[in-house]
Amino acid sequence: MNVFHHFRDRVLAAVGTLQAxxxxxxxxxxxxxxxxxxxxxxxxDLSSNVAMVLAKPARSNPRALAxxxxxxxxxxxxxxxVEIANPGFLNLRxxxxxxxxxxxxxxxxxxxxxxxxxxxxxxxxxxxxSANPTGPMHIGHARGAVVxxxxxxxxxxxxxxxxxxxxxxxxxxxxxxxxxxxxxxYREALGEEIGAIPEGLYPGDYLRALGEELAAQDGDRxxxxxxxxxxxxxxxxxxxxxxxxxxxxxxxxxxxxxxxTSERSLVxxxxxxxxxxxxxxxxxxxxxxxxxxxxxxxxxxxxxxxxLFRATQSxxxxxxPLRKSDxxxxxxxADIAYHFDKFRRGFATQIDVWGADHGxxxxxxxxxxxxxxxxEAALDVKICQLVNLxxxxxxxxxxxxxxxxxxxxxxxxxxxxxxxxxxxxTRKNTETLDFDLARVREQSKDNPVFYVQYSHARAHxxxxxxxxxxxxxxxxxxxxxxxxxxxxxxxAELVLIRxxxxxxxxxxxxxxxxxxxxxxxxLYDLASSYHMLWNKGKDDASLRxxxxxxxxxxxxxxxxxxxxxxxxxxxxxxxGVEPVEEMRA
RNA sequence: GCACCCGUAGCUCAGCUGGAUAGAGCGCUGCCCUCCGAAGGCAGAGGCCAGGGGUUCGAAUCCCUUCGGGUGCGCCA
Numbered sequence: 001m002n003v004f005h006h007f008r009d010r011v012l013a014a015v016g017t018l019q020a021x022x023x024x025x026x027x028x029x030x031x032x033x034x035x036x037x038x039x040x041x042x043x044x045d046l047s048s049n050v051a052m053v054l055a056k057p058a059r060s061n062p063r064a065l066a067x068x069x070x071x072x073x074x075x076x077x078x079x080x081x082v083e084i085a086n087p088g089f090l091n092l093r094x095x096x097x098x099x100x101x102x103x104x105x106x107x108x109x110x111x112x113x114x115x116x117x118x119x120x121x122x123x124x125x126x127x128x129x130s131a132n133p134t135g136p137m138h139i140g141h142a143r144g145a146v147v148x149x150x151x152x153x154x155x156x157x158x159x160x161x162x163x164x165x166x167x168x169x170x171x172x173x174x175x176x177x178x179x180x181x182x183x184x185x186y187r188e189a190l191g192e193e194i195g196a197i198p199e200g201l202y203p204g205d206y207l208r209a210l211g212e213e214l215a216a217q218d219g220d221r222x223x224x225x226x227x228x229x230x231x232x233x234x235x236x237x238x239x240x241x242x243x244x245x246x247x248x249x250x251x252x253x254x255x256x257x258x259x260x261t262s263e264r265s266l267v268x269x270x271x272x273x274x275x276x277x278x279x280x281x282x283x284x285x286x287x288x289x290x291x292x293x294x295x296x297x298x299x300x301x302x303x304x305x306x307x308l309f310r311a312t313q314s315x316x317x318x319x320x321p322l323r324k325s326d327x328x329x330x331x332x333x334a335d336i337a338y339h340f341d342k343f344r345r346g347f348a349t350q351i352d353v354w355g356a357d358h359g360x361x362x363x364x365x366x367x368x369x370x371x372x373x374x375x376e377a378a379l380d381v382k383i384c385q386l387v388n389l390x391x392x393x394x395x396x397x398x399x400x401x402x403x404x405x406x407x408x409x410x411x412x413x414x415x416x417x418x419x420x421x422x423x424x425x426t427r428k429n430t431e432t433l434d435f436d437l438a439r440v441r442e443q444s445k446d447n448p449v450f451y452v453q454y455s456h457a458r459a460h461x462x463x464x465x466x467x468x469x470x471x472x473x474x475x476x477x478x479x480x481x482x483x484x485x486x487x488x489x490x491x492a493e494l495v496l497i498r499x500x501x502x503x504x505x506x507x508x509x510x511x512x513x514x515x516x517x518x519x520x521x522x523l524y525d526l527a528s529s530y531h532m533l534w535n536k537g538k539d540d541a542s543l544r545x546x547x548x549x550x551x552x553x554x555x556x557x558x559x560x561x562x563x564x565x566x567x568x569x570x571x572x573x574x575x576g577v578e579p580v581e582e583m584r585a
Numbered sequence: 586g587c588a589c590c591c592g593u594a595g596c597u598c599a600g601c602u603g604g605a606u607a608g609a610g611c612g613c614u615g616c617c618c619u620c621c622g623a624a625g626g627c628a629g630a631g632g633c634c635a636g637g638g639g640u641u642c643g644a645a646u647c648c649c650u651u652c653g654g655g656u657g658c659g660c661c662a
Contacts, residue, residue, distance in 0.1 A: 038605075087605070130662095169662050173661070302659095304659090318588095318658090320659085360656075431591075434597075509601055528609085536626085582622095
């Protein structure tokens, strides 16, 4: 049960009754009515703004309206008291018995607890990573990868049909540079002294293996061949090699995609022409001359006519070029075709996860999506701010040239996949994130991964002890769901239950906002409530989970503990993090 | 010059799409282990939500503006 939906329905039913009785106008907009947990627990268990939102259209005052609704709710099931507070809040207090039943909800659902039908099976496309295939992934890529992956999982949990997609930028000039760099390594592998890698080419060691592989397979047949001959071959092989590298990195992170779409295949298939025809037909293409940007004038600026997209018509600041001076398509042109292609594949909702350096690109892409789909598709872009790699408070200096470049793989090997994933989700995407190699391995409270995992391990520690002491009892979640729960009554226990009952609500709000980080904070708070309860048991032996000579109470508390562990596991599952049952020593 | 993002406790950050007396961790002060894992917990101090206008029953949240920091600005992707 989603407690908040349940009571919103009951509040609306009460309003409906009052409408039927002619005590409220029939035509009220109820969309802004919410039921939520009050910020201050002293205000009760649930709070509704119904009276304040409806007062004006009902030509009443909040208090009077609240009195009416309260009267219709007061003797409802599970309700102890309905109170009307200051500006017109309607505050509900629920019976402990009502809250105890939520334990059963969790135990029956397992890690599927929190699943929502909100998405109604609607198709959503999430595109993430899309790193250029020119080398291995670094820590910055990892953030986008994890955010995209977790967002996809979150949307699935909220009932959307999600497709996870990777766009391979294999059509631009960069892959030619990659091919040339690979050719140098190939010559090197054949014994040639190549010296330093020239400026402008990729110096990375990771191309050595590729050069050697090509030398071993093809011998020296490309050594004296003209560039036009070896370039396409090396380009293809290099892209494949780099994508293999990236796929390995993604696998190490546990990030997966359903579809990899190649920019080059789009170009070759004529998809760009098709997309631009649509824009042409809508009168959104023209030939014009752009003004140089003020303030930062490029040295080689020359005004010249080019094919432009009327991006200003749908929210962008300037119209955007679609062709380079050599006649080939700009990246933007291909990207329009790509998003149009996604639309034609049935995605009216598209989400792109990009790096911070692409912030200036958002408006034009949204403008293009609106234009090319006639406003039928919407694009949301999540810009991930930079990741600062630190070690015990000191920034880790990274420079590709100096060879102090830290790859994602090295970080994953050092601290573990789950740690990387969780930490990447502990900040809102718009905030920069410090990733401290020393701190994330710390086993203390200020390391959220540890703190959450520790709470889960503690819960399983209790269950392990219980299995020893109550060897005869069935302690599976299904069995615990049928246990007598009356003994659960301590305020700290009820706090924990109330918090678990928020999980379905957190899923929906985080999914709606496209903000997976909210789950990290929820899990931290939930873990905190558990640690608190645990500690109360240290001060007061009667609150310990395993109660000597009282098997009924013990079973009830085990049900609570098991439910808690399941909610934590359910949240970690969205993050793609494995909940641990025991902390390593 | 323009656009986008950010500005909340000494530090790092939440703040549930406009709700009640603005929260957490770190750091600081003082407490709690014969006992299911103290790798934890409790209590205290700490705020003009960058400044100024506006919208309304109600603003950290929405709009305008000023200041400060970051990112980007045709033929890179």
